[in-house]
Amino acid sequence: MAKQTILLVEDDPSVSHIISTALKAEGMAVDSCKTISDRDALLASGKYDLLITDVGLGEEDGIATLDAVKGRDPDLPIIVISAQNTLNTAVRASETGAFEYFPKPFDLDELVEVVQQAIKPRSEILSREIMEEDNLPLVGRSPAMQEVYRMIARxxxxxxxxxxxxxxxxxxxxxxxxxxxxxxxxxxxxxxxxxxxxxxxxxxxxxxxxxxxxxxxxxxxxxxxxxxxxxxxxxxxxxxxxxxxxxxxxxxxxxxxxxxxxxxxxxxxxxxxxxxxxxxxxxxxxxxxxxxxxxxxxxxxxxxxLPPLRDRAGDVPALANHFLSLAASEGLPQKVLTDEGMEMLSRHGWRGNVRELKNLIYRLVVTAREEELSETAVRQILQLQQSDEQDDKVNSRFSDRVKSIVGDLISDKDNENSLYVRALEKFERPMLEEILRKAGGNQIKAANMLGINRNTLRKKLTEYGIDPSQSR
Missing domain, CATH: 3.40.50.300 (P-loop containing nucleotide triphosphate hydrolases)
Structure with a gap:
């Protein structure tokens, strides 16, 4: 039985050697070249069972001429490999009839397995026009996002x-x-x-x-x-x-x-x-x-x-720049992040994921006066955001306490006082404690927040035995 013959188009000698060695170890014959002209000359022989091509071949684009390759040999399976790890590359590879797309770095064993699958039944995939990357909604080149792109392309x-x-x-x-x-x-x-x-x-x-x-x-x-x-x-x-x-x-x-x-x-x-x-x-x-x-x-x-943003922190700079450009296209001021500002964003936990990052970038663009968004500007916005999140947690915690208290009051039917009186007694203390905590123990600030005078507040605190210093 004749060996199945693979044509590998790759201008990086080390990558070419690794792939060739792995395929030859599986009993395949491999020819290699570095340019599109050499590729076309070799393909003219008609002896190849499969083509593996890189996208970036010096100044040449390995995908751009694949339509012509498919036109000459519609049944030739093609595998595309690329360091240009964007959704656009995955989609272009799929649209030009590629059997599979592998972003670099890739799993060599997986590549060999896909080659073996591709050279059994030859599949013909209809080609479609190439999409422009600017029109695509997803950003990021992390390995996790590469897998998402590959799935979309399929x-x-x-x-x-x-x-x-x-x-x-x-x-x-x-x-x-x-x-x-x-x-x-x-x-x-x-x-x-x-x-x-x-x-x-x-x-x-x-x-x-x-x-x-x-x-x-x-x-x-x-x-x-x-x-x-x-x-x-x-x-x-x-x-x-x-x-x-x-x-x-x-x-x-x-x-x-x-x-x-x-x-x-x-x-x-x-x-x-x-x-x-x-x-x-x-x-x-x-x-x-x-x-x-x-x-x-x-x-x-x-x-x-979809991976959480904290698991693909390397995508934060690309996403941040994308949202800066998006904000500018919507009429907001054109801003840029300094290296230090970008580093601070990359270190953030992003519990709200990409949505949180987008909101923060827009907030930065609107509130920061300088065109260059420095580490200081980013830190201030992050602190404001964390303060808002803390307030949300406090409000949620307070709401949960209120629900619990109301349930206890309704079930306590033996108490002679009216539900209103019992509710006032139950609600007033936790309310005073929460307001004092939010005011940092400052009684004047707490009184203003409550809309009562300081003497009334002091009387209530004494009545309930609440120590304002414990709220600082």
């Missing part, structure tokens, strides 16, 4: 259901938009709906539409999100918050490919791609009986997990 010519997983603020809707806008449904509508934002009793009408008179207030018939998304993509955000009765109807729609409006009898054939997203753990949802396991498997055909 989804552009099919209608498989996708489940996007990730913490709040990681950009799940941006991924859904990229799948739609770069895929074969891009001429159709992209309809996004947040399951957590729809009242439970309206969610079925919102998704599937309703006929006139179907329920109180339904004075007219209305198309639901499924009908609005016909020919395009329906993005179901926060799907983990969908109530069980709506899950049952959604499962039936996905299984049958048809829906009927609330109060309607006629079936409507669906032509919609489903992309769902959640920041919740489906294992816990299913175990707790809050999500149907059969629906989970129906929507989770292709999972994409």
């Amino acid at each position: 989804l552009l010519r099919n209608d498989l259901s996708v489940l996007i997983l990730g913490e709040s603020g990681t950009g799940k809707e941006l991924v859904a938009e990229a799948i739609h806008n770069l895929g074969h449904r891009k001429e159709g509508p992209f309809i996004a709906v947040n399951m957590a934002a729809i009242p439970t009793d309206l969610i079925e009408a919102e998704l599937f539409g309703h006929e006139k008179g179907a329920f109180t207030g339904a004075v007219n018939s209305a198309a639901g999100k499924f009908e609005q998304a016909q020919g395009g993509t329906l993005f179901l955000d926060e799907i983990g918050d969908m109530p069980m009765h709506a899950q049952t109807r959604l499962l039936r729609a996905l299984q049958s490919g048809e829906i009927n409006r609330v109060g309607g009898k006629g079936l409507i054939k669906l032509n919609v791609r489903i992309v769902a997203a959640t920041n919740q753990d489906f294992v816990n949802l299913i175990e707790d009986g809050r999500f149907r396991e059969d629906l989970y498997y129906r929507i989770n055909v292709v999972p994409i997990e």
Whole structure:
């Protein structure tokens, strides 16, 4: 049996040697070259079973002429490797008919495995026009984002259901938009709906539409999100918050490919791609009986997990510069970050992920007077942000205490005092403690916040035995 022969186009001698050695160890023959002209001369022989090409070949672009290669030999599988690790590169590789795309550095064993897969059945992938990187919504070249780009590129010519997983603020809707806008449904509508934002009793009408008179207030018939998304993509955000009765109807729609409006009898054939997203753990949802396991498997055909920003800190500079440019394009002042300012951003924890970074950049642009955003400017904004977060935590903690106190008061039916008197007694002390804490133990500031005079406050503190110095 003749050896399968690979053509490797790579201008880095060390990379070329490593790949050639690994493929030869698997019994393949490998020819190497460094330029597009040499590549074309060798391909003219017609002896190659597969082409591996780098993108950056000196001043030449290894992807730009792949359409011509596919035109001469449509069945030739192509693997693209590149140090230009952007979503644009992954999409370009896919659009020009590449069997697979590998960002550098790549796993050599995985490359060999993909080569072995590619030279068995030869697959023909339709090519499409090259997209400009400026039009793409995702930013970052970290290994985790490279895997996201590769997954998006694999989804552009099919209608498989996708489940996007990730913490709040990681950009799940941006991924859904990229799948739609770069895929074969891009001429159709992209309809996004947040399951957590729809009242439970309206969610079925919102998704599937309703006929006139179907329920109180339904004075007219209305198309639901499924009908609005016909020919395009329906993005179901926060799907983990969908109530069980709506899950049952959604499962039936996905299984049958048809829906009927609330109060309607006629079936409507669906032509919609489903992309769902959640920041919740489906294992816990299913175990707790809050999500149907059969629906989970129906929507989770292709999972994409978005990494939190703290796990790809190397992407922070690119993201920060992207948001600075975006702010300027929206009419805000043009600003730049100093190296020290950028370093401080890169060290931040980003619990709010990319959304937090975007908000902070916009806040910097609006509030900082200087054109160069220094380490001092960044530190001040971060401190303000942390102060706001602390206030939110205090408010949340205070709210939880209030709920607990109200529950105790209602259940305490043996107390002779009225609920109002008991509530005043219960609420006043924790309220004074919280206000004092927020005022840093400063009684004048606390009195102003409460809208009472200092003597009244002092009397109340004495009454409850509260020491203001403990709040500093």
